[in-house]
Amino acid sequence: MGTLGSAVLPLRASAGAQRTVELICRQAWGARNPTGDFERHRIRRITVHHSAVALRDNRLAPSRLRSHQAAHQDRGWPDIAYHLLIDRNGNVYEGRPRWAVGDTSTNYDPRGHLLVMCEGNFQEQRPSSAQVQALVDVLAWGVDRYDVGVRTIRGHLEYADTACPGRALQRRLGEVRRRVRERLEAGGIRLAGLCGEEGAARVDAIEAGKA
Ligand SMILES: [Zn+2]
Secondary structure (H helix, E strand, C coil), rough: CCCCHHHHCCCCCCCCCCCCEEEEEEHCCCCCCCCCCCCCCCCCEEEEEEEECCCCCHHHHHHHHHHHHHHHHHHCCCCCCCEEEEECCCCCCCCCCCCCCCCCCCCCCCCCEEEEECCCCCCCCCCCCCHHHHHHHHHHHHHHHCCCCCCHEEEEEHCCCCEEEEEEEHHHHHHHHHHHHHHHHHHEEEEECCCCCCCCHHHHHCCCCCC
């Protein structure tokens, strides 16, 4: 899909303690092409979401993403609603292009929001430590890349009448913001695309319960 663009460039190449997050490319998880036009936006804040579908067996994560995308496109949206997707083992997947406004069925305007979705229903289950760690890393990357304040990291329910991202994740966000600050002070995060055969191998490993 070529949507990674400059995102794969190191952000703080001089920082010794910089960490890398691997981003599984769209084609690797079997995303369909967008079915309509996107609206461009400039990211000013980051919003945390859940999928609202409980996920117990992480081997199902890639197929869940495919079904979310199909359901969202069936609503008439051009693509999966969210920009970055995180499974229970902390694998990170590329969603909708980040330059494009997300979609929502709730009463807020998603323009300017980078939408980060954690797979699961956190009204019914707790996020795993691997998932929260990946969330911290993705948010640290987003804060740096888009030059938004850590304070702009909020749960969806702070903008709209919704339970999203679920009680068990929402109550972690204070801790998450603190850990994002620590990660940025420690050197930040680089996002590296995991595409082609590498991306396909990672998705195979996830579906085999090995990643
Ligand atoms: Zn949400």
